[in-house]
Amino acid sequence: MLLLVTNCRDITTDFVVAELKRRSLPFFRLNTELLPQALCVMDGYPRTAWSITLEGKTIRGDQIRASYFRRPGAPASLNPPKDSGEQAYVDAEWGSLLKSLYARLDGTWLNSPTAIFLSEDKPRQLMLAHQLGFNVPFAKITNDIAAARRVTQAGPAIGKPLRQALLSGGQERVIFTTRLERILDEDAAAISMAPFIVQTEVIKKYDIRVTVVGAKVFATAIWSQEHQETEVDWRQGSRPDLKHEQIQLPKLVEQQCLNFLSALGLRYGAIDLICDREDKLWFLEINPNGQWAWIENMTGFPISSAIVDELEEIARV
Numbered sequence: 395m396l397l398l399v400t401n402c403r404d405i406t407t408d409f410v411v412a413e414l415k416r417r418s419l420p421f422f423r424l425n426t427e428l429l430p431q432a433l434c435v436m437d438g439y440p441r442t443a444w445s446i447t448l449e450g451k452t453i454r455g456d457q458i459r460a461s462y463f464r465r466p467g468a469p470a471s472l473n474p475p476k477d478s479g480e481q482a483y484v485d486a487e488w489g490s491l492l493k494s495l496y497a498r499l500d501g502t503w504l505n506s507p508t509a510i511f512l513s514e515d516k517p518r519q520l521m522l523a524h525q526l527g528f529n530v531p532f533a534k535i536t537n538d539i540a541a542a543r544r545v546t547q548a549g550p551a552i553g554k555p556l557r558q559a560l561l562s563g564g565q566e567r568v569i570f571t572t573r574l575e576r577i578l579d580e581d582a583a584a585i586s587m588a589p590f591i592v593q594t595e596v597i598k599k600y601d602i603r604v605t606v607v608g609a610k611v612f613a614t615a616i617w618s619q620e621h622q623e624t625e626v627d628w629r630q631g632s633r634p635d636l637k638h639e640q641i642q643l644p645k646l647v648e649q650q651c652l653n654f655l656s657a658l659g660l661r662y663g664a665i666d667l668i669c670d671r672e673d674k675l676w677f678l679e680i681n682p683n684g685q686w687a688w689i690e691n692m693t694g695f696p697i698s699s700a701i702v703d704e705l706e707e708i709a710r711v
Contacts, residue, residue, distance in 0.1 A: 396460050401425050401465055424448070430472070442458075460708035468488075469492075509660055522658070528675075528677035535589055555591070570626070600616060602675070603616060608704045613643045614689050663684070664680065
């Protein structure tokens with residue numbers, strides 16, 4: 395039995411479900427926001443002694459052979475407590491149960507939640523990329539205006555979030571990678587509020603999304619320079635006509651990508667590279683749990699099939 399840990403609206407998991415059904419493989423999709431509607435039992439011993447009954451189906455720990463941690467949602471009760479303290483208590487208890495469940499599934503994950511969390515450390519990513527021989531743009535992680543200026547005064551530069559790109563609230567919005575034209579003295583207070591990444595800008599020919607699943611490498615050129623709004627950050631503008639194209643990476647870079655995942659303890663990763671105007675490739679970052687369904691849609695790469703292959707391989711161990 396394969397376990398998919400996600401949420402009801404996760405389209406990427408829908409792709410995996412379709413592939414599992416095509417192969418007639420048994421699976422259980424756990425949309426974790428629905429857990430308060432489930433009956434959950436966990437024994438102190440052994441680690442497989444747990445069960446979840448939800449919507450008439452029951453999954454037991456001893457049935458799980460491989461697991462895919464995608465995008466779990468926060469458990470949400472149909473009748474939540476009105477008292478904020480009681481709600482905080484309920485949220486903490488469900489969060490604790492999920493942490494225990496994830497720990498009990500160690501050895502079955504495509505990417506474990508712990509490996510994902512540790513791999514999201516962008517300064518660590520940059521250090522490791524250097525060590526593995528990638529070309530990496532000069533960067534500083536700082537809240538010091540003087541340090542930021544040392545990058546911008548050396549030439550074109552960009553700024554981007556260290557971790558949190560989504561601003562929630564009444565006007566939810568995304569912080570995209572931004573070109574830093576000038577940093578003024580009056581910007582010092584704003585910069586000091588939180589660290590960010592300031593990095594030498596690589597003048598692009600195109601962006602590259604490298605989706606790695608096990609030993610399989612799927613490289614996609616994203617022709618971001620064909621539209622003004624996608625020049626700095628190809629995600630900006632949400633252009634449905636943004637050209638995506640299958641490409642073959644140089645063998646050295648392909649092996650560097652595989653080595654990168656191995657060093658992070660991952661079986662899956664979405665690596666962002668840049669191809670500059672001299673066809674030199676540069677490392678930007680890795681998302682250890684990044685989206686990939688749109689890549690499969692745009693290019694025909696069999697990513698969902700590769701993920702199910704990898705889950706089957708884990709299940710055989």
